[in-house]
Amino acid sequence: MDRVDGLAALARFPARVATAARAAADRPVADGEWGPDLVVRHLIAVEIDVHQARLADLDGGGEPHWTWTEPGPWPGDPGLSMDALLARFAAARASTLATLTTMDDADWARGGVHASFGRLDVGGLVRNAIDHDEEHLRALG
Secondary structure, eight states: OOHHHHHHHHHHHHHHHHHHHHHHTTSOOOTTOOOHHHHHHHHHHHIIIIIIHHHHHHTTSSOOEEOOOOOOOOOSSTTOOHHHHHHHHHHHHHHHHHHHHTOOHHHHHOEEEETTTEEEEHHHHHHHHHHHHHHHHHHHO
């Protein structure tokens, strides 16, 4: 996947997850599974604590080393409605996209070492973000 396609996939996802989360809102949730609100809260946490944090790590110089990180649901603002949660996720994703779209070719070539995935440049981080998005979209389906 090239840079343009990766950025487009990231940009489309908030609308896709909003549709899926709203459609799943009235479905029963199996024991041990997350309902749509917790999935969206998890996506917020991942956007901030994983995607944005790793892009920031690349600005620190050197080659960062990352461990497997799978945060739970974002704990902020406990009373938010689904629409407010979806807006919060969309805003977090827009911030990530703003960072990515300002990066030039040299920035995209920077990378770090992930404990599970090995060396990842920015394109690899984007691909992992897309894979994570799709995994949670399927779970809502």
